Amino acid sequence: MSVVSLDTAGGDGKVHDQVYDALADALIKGQIPPLNPVSLRTLAANLGVSPMPVREAVRRLIAEKALELQASNKRLRVPDLTEKRVLQLMKAREWVEPELAALATPRMTKDAIRRLRDDDAKLMKALSSGDVGGYMQANQDFHFCIYAQADADLFYDLARTLWLQVGPFMRVVFGRLGTVQLPKDHHQDMIAAFESGDPEAVRVSMQADVREGMEMMLDVIRSRAEPEPKRRRAQSK
Amino acid sequence: MSVVSLDTAGGDGKVHDQVYDALADALIKGQIPPLNPVSLRTLAANLGVSPMPVREAVRRLIAEKALELQASNKRLRVPDLTEKRVLQLMKAREWVEPELAALATPRMTKDAIRRLRDDDAKLMKALSSGDVGGYMQANQDFHFCIYAQADADLFYDLARTLWLQVGPFMRVVFGRLGTVQLPKDHHQDMIAAFESGDPEAVRVSMQADVREGMEMMLDVIRSRAEPEPKRRRAQSK
DNA sequence: GCGCGTATATTGTGATCACATCGACGCCGC
DNA sequence: GCGGCGTCGATGTGATCACAATATACGCGC
Structure with a gap:
């Protein structure tokens, strides 16, 4: 069981927004430690959705510097703080x-x-x-x-x-x-x-x-x- | 011809980054007026790429509030300033x-x-x-x-x-x-x-x-x- | 001529497939 | 036993397809 989970409250909101909220909540509460690797497919599987909305949520979090995409590695993870x-x-x-x-x-x-x-x-x-x-x-x-x-x-x-x-x-x-x-x-x-x-x-x-x-x-x-x-x-x- | 165009400099950078740079450049220079509607497919066609990387670039720009997605309308456009x-x-x-x-x-x-x-x-x-x-x-x-x-x-x-x-x-x-x-x-x-x-x-x-x-x-x-x-x-x- | 309802086109969203790249594991040879 | 190397799996990225919802255009009826 992962630390992230969807709201499951009425299917009104767009899925990628729910995914974003779930991830943001987990991050802001410190439930995902720095340098922790994250993968689109894994998250998608945990949340029970396709990788597609996860990509959009993650893209948004990257823009906010809440996640980072290692250049060489091209692996997704929580950034470390200098x-x-x-x-x-x-x-x-x-x-x-x-x-x-x-x-x-x-x-x-x-x-x-x-x-x-x-x-x-x-x-x-x-x-x-x-x-x-x-x-x-x-x-x-x-x-x-x-x-x-x-x-x-x-x-x-x-x-x-x-x-x-x-x-x-x-x-x-x-x-x-x-x-x-x-x-x-x-x-x-x-x-x-x-x-x-x-x-x-x-x-x-x-x-x-x-x-x-x-x-x-x-x-x-x-x-x-x-x-x-x-x-x-x-x-x- | 649109005001946005890709760098076309060596195919090294990820496509969605090039799209982002192109859009951000056009926006920061004021080449896209407020309330101007934009569409994923149109942009994709103008830039000669599939709608996919455009979606990611746009998602990032929405996160930065450089674009907005009207809730009711669900149309994409440049935000107006109050x-x-x-x-x-x-x-x-x-x-x-x-x-x-x-x-x-x-x-x-x-x-x-x-x-x-x-x-x-x-x-x-x-x-x-x-x-x-x-x-x-x-x-x-x-x-x-x-x-x-x-x-x-x-x-x-x-x-x-x-x-x-x-x-x-x-x-x-x-x-x-x-x-x-x-x-x-x-x-x-x-x-x-x-x-x-x-x-x-x-x-x-x-x-x-x-x-x-x-x-x-x-x-x-x-x-x-x-x-x-x-x-x-x-x-x- | 004008208003309104329907039909069509276009929109964003999500799923699935295909691909290049990189890491991890295991096997083989020394 | 151990190091190098090849294979397999996983990853992010991009393209294409399918779909519901909405704006737009057209045409019918008044």
Whole structure:
């Protein structure tokens, strides 16, 4: 059984869109590790469709850099992240996501804020029980609940694209660090800033939240640069 | 004869990439007006390939929002720009492009700066002779010569995506305003800032350049909102 | 002459087939 | 036992076919 599966909700949407959603969801949740090879036919078989719609979904994900097609190899896989790349992703996230949050501030409804509290509660619970998947899900829900309020589709999609690229690596980060010493996240401050309707306070909270998360990832990237010198014939499993 | 054509340079590259490049080039140069419908089979016929690689290229361009697939209509076309969308594009461009320019500053070679002067000269010439196509080409060359030096592929691609979206509309802008009262562009200031190696000066010049161009586009968008009340049976051509 | 319904053509979508290329496995010879 | 080499399988890519849905054009009836 693969980590990807179709919605199977009413056959209305185009198949390649369902395939895209399934893959994007798996990627953004970190269910597909970096460097993991993916093949059209295998995916198609797992999803019970022909390779055709998978090709279109994959083409779209390649355009968003959520997948890559090795030039020499011509094999399809989840891209690895270099330090240079992470730095760019960090800068980009530090720009769009505070921007989205600031735009959302005057549009935040009582209901949305309630959902925010709810997501944050789920997040804390997952954190204390060591549920990585639950944590990532709750964190994603929290952030995108905000972004959806911003009424800025272009920025929203940009943020989604960025998350698509960092998603696979978040799982790696948690694998190294565990959910124990995670961040004191800034969700509480952010919620308070939303309630007082202060866009600038929201902005700084969001930026701090993004920055700290990405710096954690940066540390992991850097720490894995040298510490595995040779490791001949010492494969795991 | 269509405005799109293949490179026909050695059959090395994948066909769908050539198709993508051809379409992207036509779009970024504004050779395909907004709301212009395109069809897979027509494009395929014009390019002398099967509809298959065209589908992949188009799928990629849809992901980049350079094309859109009308939900109801299910017809493929170049997206129109709303004011809200232009404002987001402006904000995004005002962030990435100065960022790219600042990153490029310490990496600017003598040769690159020479090319910048060359492009700017071509730009001025095209401007005085009213050559819209030449102006857009020279302006594109100028900007992306800078961005290529930044060594920041993620930002570079983001800038490309944004240009892909504004491209079709630039031609519309020129159609309304002509090349006459174009901007005093900030290219000279920018080149000077590059030579003195001042990233902040480069940043402000680039931001001013982008901002003024986009404000021009914004004016056109706003001015076309109401001024054509009915205009029944007054089709051009 | 004009409106409306039908027929035709064209559209995007999905499936299937054909092919060149590359990796992996296994066999043979040393 | 082990290295080189050939075969087989899998991969992405492209072409062609089939199909449902829609826009467009034509013609009939009023």
